[in-house]
Amino acid sequence: MALEHRIKELRTRNGLSQAALADRLHVSRQAVTKWEAGRGIPDVDNLRAMAALFGVSVDHLLDGAGDAAGPAALRHAVDVRSLEPYKPAGRPLGAKSHRAVREAYPGAVIYPLARMRSNNRVQEFLEWGMMLAFDTPYGLFGVSDSLSNRDAYYLVEERNRHVLARVTPQGVEGRELPEPVTGRTFTLGADRFRRTSRSL
Template sequence: MALPQRIKELRTRNGLSQAALADRLHVSRQAVTKWEAGRGIPDVDNLRAMAALFGVSVDHLLDGTGDDATPAVLRHPVDVASLEPYKPAGRPLGAKSHRAVREAFPDAVIYPLARMRSNNRVQELLEWGLMLAFDTPYGLFGLSDSLSNRDAHYLVQEKNRHVLARVTPKAVEGKELPEPVAGRTFTFGADRFRRTSHPL
């Protein structure tokens, strides 16, 4: 299997559309379309980010060698808007996404996560340039991403695995992490996450 087919196979196995993969890698959907059609090749940074996102080695992505350790993707369909908010004890507010992830993983320890999108090299240069030239605040791309992506993220800790869960309006999607999360912050793919100090 060649690189274009491998990208498409790993993308679909992980339940991502071309647009969703492009969003995770901070590239255009057209770039992903070109890669999968064999009309372009991802650069080294994108290959590394894709390998981390899919949980495989760069060697496996390029030529099919190395360990294919793609974590299992779990999907639990749910209409989040129809749920009653779940309010953890001692918290002033509840959330429907809390209820959705609690129903998908009823016996797990679940921590809400704050997601921080990492800039790619071009975005980093633009941020610094705008900050120096126009005295704009640093973090515009992260702010824009936070406003456009309203999905909630959670760290789900079960006996034998840790799962990164994402609650969309129509489903709870979970991806098993390759190793347990030890600290309060961790990186997965192109995103950085920080968990709360108290579980739901």
């Protein structure tokens, strides 16, 4: 697959129009049109910016090699701490992360997620050992992970696709899920997620 096809595939997979991609890269829509038609190629700075935006390497953009085995990630850089909190109707509290994910995915249906990290075998063994030997509560590794990872997670539903969005202080990263989420809970790797019953 040539560079122009990879750019178009990654752009459409992330739900961006040519104009939206151009806006993210600070170039004209005509430049994106030329790249996707094979009538021009992005310069090094634009290749790097696209690779960061889509969560792939520059090598993958150029020749299909590298780190794009999974679904592409879309990054929306923003200083989340500088945003005004977004308060959904009927909710007592607002959050800056709500505002960030709303701006990254306007018009989408968005559900806040609760995340719980599953223990690996060693952690499971240690949890049970400490509980039996020292009468400690079960779940210490999960609590420790929750305290160290303060990012917010959201399930984004738009245009027949589901995206797991993660909001960090630096912005929003979205990764398309391989299958639609049909229930309230789902698992990805070592992470278990539970969505709220009400969207933002």
